[in-house]
Amino acid sequence: MAADKVILYGFRFSSCTWRVRAALTFKGIPFEELKVDILKAQDQLTEKYRAINPAQKIPAAVIDGATIVESMAIIQYLEDTRPGPKLTPESxxxxxxxxxxxxxxxxxxxxxxxxxxxxxxxxxxxxxxxxxxxxxxxxxxxxxxxxxxxxxxxxxxxxxxxxxxxxxxxxxxxxxxxxxxxxxxxxxxxxxxxxxxxxxxxxxxxxxxx
Ligand SMILES: N[C@@H](CCC(=O)N[C@@H](CS)C(=O)NCC(=O)O)C(=O)O
Incomplete structure (x- = not known):
């Protein structure tokens, strides 16, 4: 796995994951989405996932070696560290x-x-x-x-x-x-x-x- 590739823990029907998936796509940042099934399997409630996100919610992301949770924090980090089109107006x-x-x-x-x-x-x-x-x-x-x-x-x-x-x-x-x-x-x-x-x-x- 390339070191610079973002890992996104998410689920396709999760609106919070979609926010981050869209930000990554818009900015042209390579990423891989790892499925956390919040419906049937309820993967978010496992101890294994709690170690990734203590809130046991998705999304979470591993970026530049750090695990970041909360969709808006993840997007802000991308906005602050990656080139490419901005998602926040200047005014x-x-x-x-x-x-x-x-x-x-x-x-x-x-x-x-x-x-x-x-x-x-x-x-x-x-x-x-x-x-x-x-x-x-x-x-x-x-x-x-x-x-x-x-x-x-x-x-x-x-x-x-x-x-x-x-x-x-x-x-x-x-x-x-x-x-x-x-x-x-x-x-x-x-x-x-x-x-x-x-x-x-x-x-x-x-x-x-x-
Ligand atoms: N404020 C959080 C909300 C995260 C959140 O509630 N995610 C939902 C999916 S969109 C979830 O994981 N739900 C499963 C659960 O609460 O068990 C964010 O923006 O990342």
């Missing part, structure tokens, strides 16, 4: 806009629909109702934020970390939770446009083998 206001969208998704939606919550509900219906509620609130927020910030991407006309968070989250919301996003016109149009971009086509879970 302080645009940077804040990117952070707003990322936070809504990373802190406000994703943890409240995580598969790891499921065993803490009495029934599947209760779990789905809870998740869908917070997804809907998140969608409402994102639609309003995007009306303020979007150009051809989430923020202006440059692909950023916000787009890398948005597309995987919307995939989860529409596929896993079978929710409609058409009424959020800014959001859904942008999502369609982004899904057609090479970086999202190449990293899309449906286009991966395992």
């Amino acid at each position: 302080p206001l645009e940077k804040a806009r990117v952070r707003e969208i990322c936070e809504v998704i990373v802190s406000g939606i994703m943890p409240l629909q995580n598969i790891g919550l499921k065993p803490h509900f009495d029934t599947e219906d209760q779990y789905l109702k809870f998740c869908r509620h917070w997804c809907e609130r998140g969608l409402q927020t994102l639609e309003e934020l995007l009306k303020r910030s979007a150009g051809s991407y989430c923020v202006g006309d440059q692909l950023s970390l916000a787009d890398l968070c948005l597309v995987p989250q919307l995939y989860n919301i529409t596929k896993r939770f079978e929710m409609q996003i058409d009424k959020y016109t800014t959001l859904s149009k942008l999502n369609e446009k982004l899904l057609a971009e090479p970086v999202f086509k190449e990293t899309h879970p449906n286009n991966l083998k395992k």
